[in-house]
Amino acid sequence: MIKTISDIAAIAGVAKSTVSRYLNGGSVSQATRQRIEQVIKEHHYVPNTFAQSLKARRTNIIGTVVPRLDSFATSQTLMGIDEELRSANFQMLISNTSQDMEREIEAIYDFARQKVSGIILLAAQVNEEHLKAAEEINIPILLVGQEHSQLYSLIHDDFHAGYKIGRHVLEMGHRQIAYLGVTEKDISVGIRRKEGFKKSLEGTECSVSYYETGFRMTDAMAAASQILDESTPSIIVCATDNIALGVMKAAYLRQIVIPSDLSVTGFGGYDITEIIHPTLTTVRYFYKEAGQAAARNIIKLVRDEEMDQVTMLDTELLERESVDKR
Amino acid sequence: MIKTISDIAAIAGVAKSTVSRYLNGGSVSQATRQRIEQVIKEHHYVPNTFAQSLKARRTNIIGTVVPRLDSFATSQTLMGIDEELRSANFQMLISNTSQDMEREIEAIYDFARQKVSGIILLAAQVNEEHLKAAEEINIPILLVGQEHSQLYSLIHDDFHAGYKIGRHVLEMGHRQIAYLGVTEKDISVGIRRKEGFKKSLEGTECSVSYYETGFRMTDAMAAASQILDESTPSIIVCATDNIALGVMKAAYLRQIVIPSDLSVTGFGGYDITEIIHPTLTTVRYFYKEAGQAAARNIIKLVRDEEMDQVTMLDTELLERESVDKR
DNA sequence: CTGAAAGCGCTTACAG
DNA sequence: CTGAAAGCGCTTACAG
Structure with a gap:
């Protein structure tokens, strides 16, 4: 079996x-080219990477x-x-780090060791270790979904997404609002969305209670139960679609009908x-689209082309059935 | 910046x-070991892969x-x-081939070129080209989710899954049945599930109509509409959960209540x-679990250990609310 | 356009 | 236990 470039060379003379x-x-x-081409094809030669x-x-x-x-978000972004x-001939x-921060750092160093040209990081949080790793490896890094002053990043406009939801909720007449968010360690999901939402409510006479839960539907179900035990909001604004799904489930289990008894919204x-x-x-x-843009951006960084430090993607309000007019 | 083994050697003497x-x-x-260890640590040396x-x-x-x-199935399997x-120190x-068969073949050769130790193939179909590639590259391949006489494979017990659904449907009293399947090119999902289902119905006086649709929810919605236009089954047995979701949506849009008007089942x-x-x-x-088993199996193959050609995983019937007693 | 040679950063017998 | 040397399969100046 032919395998090396020397073999090919010998055969092609x-x-x-x-x-x-x-x-x-x-x-x-021309002549040499054809001869080599032939031999390579014939022997199915592939260079050793x-x-x-x-x-x-x-x-x-x-x-x-x-x-x-x-996660839907991850899958779509990856695709x-x-x-x-692929279309730019990169691989x-x-x-996967299974939400283990240590493994995230490890992964970065591993990639560096494998001499990747660039790294795209979908992280929920950015800390000192990330920054240190980014600095040490000397390979372009692009942060996706989060923002950091010391890194290039691509983000969704979480603030305005929150703002849009807030406006819509107001327009639909809701005044007793529960906001079910997540940890503030996650700047984008935990803080920005909430801030945008808060901003939209400024100057209104709404009563809003803020709660926090995890990212899983089951966590959200439990949180929703508690909220519904102790209060009677007309709407629960959830920081992610998954949380909203959990809330809907909890409501259903309590025979609370959505949206007539309770409205719900998500993000995603x-x-x-x-x-x-x-x-x-x-x-x-x-x-x-974020994934595509991220790919284009990291390639730019790899090629040392100029780039904005932050790329922001717009979002779109989807008015559907889970919010009732009050 | 220190980078090569020679540098380390020089410094460590x-x-x-x-x-x-x-x-x-x-x-x-012992002494040398410590010295080297020191130097490596100090200079953050990592060998060039x-x-x-x-x-x-x-x-x-x-x-x-x-x-x-x-896809849920893919994500879970990958995890x-x-x-x-990871726990066996493999990477x-x-x-991703985006369901493009050509890219699937390409991917196999690409992996070969990168000298991976083994390949796990989650394919919906296996054809001549797959076999040819498998043979040529001379690297262990494990097929997951499908079975083929010439390849090692790990599969779910689709036949009995279908059988279980069939039994349950019968027990619940359904006799007017619509089976919404997928292409028979997909042996596992398109054939095995259906065959198991058929088997469970043998000797009964059920009326079953078989239909085919795509894997997407939207396809299933359209297919369900058509089925409901031209017949009145008491249940639609769907070849995947996604299809079932599509059917439920279609039913809802037609004001058909599940399960009182129509029952639905899925797989997954x-x-x-x-x-x-x-x-x-x-x-x-x-x-x-399939993913974990697949990983263990491919490692066995890589190590040239003995292995059954087919590993089969059991399934579990989940009796829930979408099927009504008739 | 083409070839001989050096070298990329490791590992692996082979001596010592 | 340790070191010198060859070699893995390529690429890249450098001559010609």
Whole structure:
């Protein structure tokens, strides 16, 4: 079985440097070119990537660090990244960290060791260790979904998403509001959305209570039960679609009818929110587009082209059935 | 900045072969060991993977080919694979093919070129090209979710899953049945589930009509509309949870109440099926466990250990609210 | 346009 | 236990 460039060179009757040149688009005469092409095809020769990378000192790989794989947002973003990267002849490498911060840091160093050209980081939080890693490895990093003054980032406009939801809730006549958010350690989801929401309420006479829960539907169900035990909001504004789904479930279990007894909203625009009954009023996030943009941006960074430090994607209010007029 | 093994060797005052030996757990004296360890730590030295792989001719990478990223089944399976691979010190590389068969084949060759130790293939269909690729690359391949006489595979027990659903449907008194399946090109989902289902009905006086649709919820919605236009089944048995979700949506839009007017079942056991109302009766598939088992199996193959050609995972009937007693 | 040679950063027998 | 040397499969100046 033929395997190395030397074999090909020998068979084609040329020097291996010539084969290499052929492979890399260097100048080779028409005749030689054809002969090499033939031999390569015939023997199904494929260059050894390691040898190439060892010499060339770079790869066409972009590493992507994700906190989890089983989330609509992540999947969509990854598909967008993959698509765009592929069309630019880059390859995507995924490292899942299962929401373990330590593994996130590890993943960054691992990627560095594998000499990826760039790293896309989908992190919920950014801390000192991330910054230190980013600095040490000396490889372009793009943060997606979160923002940080010391890093390039691509974000969704969480503030205005929150603002839009707030306006809509007001317009629909709600004044007794429960806001079910998440930890403030997550700047985008925990803080920005809430701030946008708060902003929209300024100067109004609403009564809003703020609560916090985890990202899982089951957590949200429990939180919702508690809220409904101790108060009677006309609407629960949830920081994510998943949380909203959990709230809807909790309401259903208590025979509370949505939206006539209780309205609910989410953030995200997951596919499922359009299938369930009632359909969920939410703000659509453009995850796939974010992935594509992230891919384009990291390539720019890799190529050392100029780039804005922050790229922001717009969101879109989806007025559906889960919010009732009061 | 220190980067190579030679640098480390020089600083530690030993030969680079000694450093290499240290790195690979060879025999090194206590004193030398400590010195090297020190220097490595101090300079944050990490070996160049390419050089290592070039020499060693193997990697600890397992390539995983997936048809799509935005599916519950895929996500769960990937997480299982990743988890198990990681604990065995292997790394997972994911290649998404967006359901493009050509890219699937390409991905296999790509992985081969990158000298992965093994490949896990989540494919909906297996054809000549897959087999040819599998043969040519000379790298262990494990098929997940589908079965093929010429390949090692790990599958869910689709036949009995179908059988279980069938029995349950019968027990609940349904006799006017619509079975909404998918293409028979997909052996597992398109054929096995249906066959198991059929088997359970043998000798009964049920009337069953078989239909076919795509995997997307929107496709299923359209298909369901048509079925409901031309017939009045008491139940629609769907080949996947997604299809069932689509059917439920279509029913809702027509003011058909589930389960009192129409019962529905799925296959899969996606998280969401427990959150929606009514909760969906379905068969639980152990995707994450499948991923873990797949990882263990591919490692066995890589290590040239003995293995059954087919590993089959059991499923579990989830009796919930979407099926009414007739 | 083409080839000989050096070198990328490791590992692996082989001596000592 | 340790080191010198060869070699993994490429690429890249440098000559010609």
